[in-house]
Amino acid sequence: MKRMIIQGGNRLSGEVTIGGAKNSTVALIPAAILADTPVQFDTVPDILDVHNLMIILKSMNVKSEFSHGVLDIDPTQIIEAELPSKAIKSLRASYYFMGSLLGRFHRATLTFPGGDNIGPRPIDQHLKAFKALGATVSENGGTVHLEAQNGLHGARIFMDMVSVGATINAILAAVRAEGTTVIENAAREPEIIDLATFLNNMGAKIRGVGTDTIRITGVNTLQSMNTHTIIADRIESGTYLSLAAALGDGVMIHNVIPEHLESFTSKMIEMGVDLQIDSDRIYVPKTTKFKPIHVKTMPYPGFATDLQQPLTPLMSLAEGDSVIVDTIYPKRVKHVPELQKMGMQIEAHDGTIVVKHTAALHGANVSAGEIRAGAALTIAGLMADGTTVINNAGNILRGYDRIVWKLNRLHANVSIEDDTSVKIS
Ligand SMILES: CC(=O)N[C@H]1[C@@H](OP(=O)(O)OP(=O)(O)OC[C@H]2O[C@@H](n3ccc(=O)[nH]c3=O)[C@H](O)[C@@H]2O)O[C@H](CO)[C@@H](O)[C@@H]1O
Numbered sequence: 001m002k003r004m005i006i007q008g009g010n011r012l013s014g015e016v017t018i019g020g021a022k023n024s025t026v027a028l029i030p031a032a033i034l035a036d037t038p039v040q041f042d043t044v045p046d047i048l049d050v051h052n053l054m055i056i057l058k059s060m061n062v063k064s065e066f067s068h069g070v071l072d073i074d075p076t077q078i079i080e081a082e083l084p085s086k087a088i089k090s091l092r093a094s095y096y097f098m099g100s101l102l103g104r105f106h107r108a109t110l111t112f113p114g115g116d117n118i119g120p121r122p123i124d125q126h127l128k129a130f131k132a133l134g135a136t137v138s139e140n141g142g143t144v145h146l147e148a149q150n151g152l153h154g155a156r157i158f159m160d161m162v163s164v165g166a167t168i169n170a171i172l173a174a175v176r177a178e179g180t181t182v183i184e185n186a187a188r189e190p191e192i193i194d195l196a197t198f199l200n201n202m203g204a205k206i207r208g209v210g211t212d213t214i215r216i217t218g219v220n221t222l223q224s225m226n227t228h229t230i231i232a233d234r235i236e237s238g239t240y241l242s243l244a245a246a247l248g249d250g251v252m253i254h255n256v257i258p259e260h261l262e263s264f265t266s267k268m269i270e271m272g273v274d275l276q277i278d279s280d281r282i283y284v285p286k287t288t289k290f291k292p293i294h295v296k297t298m299p300y301p302g303f304a305t306d307l308q309q310p311l312t313p314l315m316s317l318a319e320g321d322s323v324i325v326d327t328i329y330p331k332r333v334k335h336v337p338e339l340q341k342m343g344m345q346i347e348a349h350d351g352t353i354v355v356k357h358t359a360a361l362h363g364a365n366v367s368a369g370e371i372r373a374g375a376a377l378t379i380a381g382l383m384a385d386g387t388t389v390i391n392n393a394g395n396i397l398r399g400y401d402r403i404v405w406k407l408n409r410l411h412a413n414v415s416i417e418d419d420t421s422v423k424i425s
């Protein structure tokens, strides 16, 4: 288990550069096994999810090398093999191997995925899509077996609810299927567009991504001709925007796609933060007065559920009550009791989180129950007087690229310790 140690109270200033999007990367890596050539990604974030996906690739004889943000994957010698259940369970997105293995071998056997504990996360829509494409699905204990004995065939798939994961899995299974697939009520997240861009550049025929109807005409082969640059992480961007507003004396955030963050930046502006938004960077000036806001999380382009927690420390500075309703994950409140330990006036009842003005936060011994709860605790720890110890910090490192280095470059005082108290970067 890793712990993050924060000596709070420093004002932050300087520059930070956002990494490639976690939620793109974790779909692109499983997608790479659909290629008949080696593939290369750049601006890959250095996060635990990437390292765990590389372990899964290795078990299938797929070589991968990751250095300085460049990830090379060679799937040309891939074999069918039992996948390592510890790595599968370490992250949510391992379920994308269901779609990509089905696309590649017409069968797949996987244990159920892990990922953040943020309330119920069923995969019925994923399985419905696989069945529509011609696969049979059998479940045994914690294992799912998928098999398309007569191959995969294009179909019309209507998603009962808007799901990022089910949309991506349906694309992965359909991209090399015979005939045309139409996904209706599809999710529109930018990470889905990024995945389709990668696949289309290899010869796939995916049209309509970014709308709620996606059409895919299956192709026989996918061949990579160039490096795919991963889009900037909008959730990491929002996290740094929030902490820069809460305790910055002027912070420039580089490699941002402002169009992907409009639902978030509009709320910060409503709070009174005079953001200076450029084409690919945002400057956050020192701000001392904040107005309370109301936020409701929704599928993209609505306010992201992954950004409600990182905004709570900033909300605690507002002069009045702020309210969050998380319609995607109403039980995503793991940050609430931990922030209370730090003195924050925050409560959760019946799917509604209320954050009241809090005069001061103090350091405490807390736990990151999930990645974005960890982000909220990190920001609160930086704002607090004294020392904060965040246990289960592996949940933060799952998805925040080189976070200790980035925060310390902004003049924070943060370190990570493992069980044996050896400091790592
Ligand atoms: C790796 C990745 O990209 N993770 C993101 C992805 O997760 P993930 O893809 O798991 O989330 P979904 O978009 O699928 O979930 C949206 C909603 O649909 C429900 N649902 C989903 C699938 C299904 O088969 N049945 C079902 O009922 C879920 O319980 C949830 O209430 O989108 C979430 C919602 O934006 C984000 O918080 C996660 O960061």
Ligand SMILES: C=C(OP(=O)(O)O)C(=O)O
Binding pocket: 091, 092, 093, 114, 115, 116, 118, 306, 371, 372, 399
């Ligand atoms: C919920 C998240 O991640 P995952 O879906 O990978 O668990 C997240 O990134 O906030």
